[in-house]
Amino acid sequence: MRDVYYRNVPLFGQQRVVDNIVDDLVATAGLKREDFHVCASAKGLVASDCLIVTLTTGDDLPLSSTNGKGYPDLATLQFTRLVADSFPRVPIYALVDADPHGIDILSVYTHGSRANAHSADHAGLGLGPRLRWMGVKATDLWR
Incomplete structure (x- = not known):
């Protein structure tokens, strides 16, 4: 998830923004992070x-x-x-x-x-x- 953040730091501003977006997408889709090929270190x-x-x-x-x-x-x-x-x-x-x-x-x-x-x-x-x-x-x- 840090990789996503560092791809466009000005867009996200803070790591927590990426974390929240990923968590929202996972919850909305009813899937797991691994289904999106995204994970935390x-x-x-x-x-x-x-x-x-x-x-x-x-x-x-x-x-x-x-x-x-x-x-x-x-x-x-x-x-x-x-x-x-x-x-x-x-x-x-x-x-x-x-x-x-x-x-x-x-x-x-x-x-x-x-x-x-x-x-x-x-x-x-x-x-x-x-x-x-x-x-x-x-x-x-x-x-």
């Missing part, structure tokens, strides 16, 4: 040491880490969905802060983004009980 990180653990059931468990660096972008959500779909019996853990922003980030992973609820791109991962909150919770502070 990914900001998330993926780390993997190619470690695969073979479980006693014979299943292979790949270990990797995805970091959304705060609120996840579309590419990070799509990648996490791909991993979750590829390994349906593997639990997914989320390490977020025990504050309102951390809980909101967790909500974006599970239910999608409120700001882009009109777009199928931003539907949550639908992981339900597979997505487990890892880390300190507010209730842990009172124990």
Whole structure:
């Protein structure tokens, strides 16, 4: 989407103008950004040491880490969905802060983004009980 903006900076003025136009087109057409061949730059990180653990059931468990660096972008959500779909019996853990922003980030992973609820791109991962909150919770502070 930055490429669209930089093609005619005087016309758009701000990156947010392009973002709004693309979001409006996607919502109006009832399609996804990828249908328009337009996407935002990914900001998330993926780390993997190619470690695969073979479980006693014979299943292979790949270990990797995805970091959304705060609120996840579309590419990070799509990648996490791909991993979750590829390994349906593997639990997914989320390490977020025990504050309102951390809980909101967790909500974006599970239910999608409120700001882009009109777009199928931003539907949550639908992981339900597979997505487990890892880390300190507010209730842990009172124990």
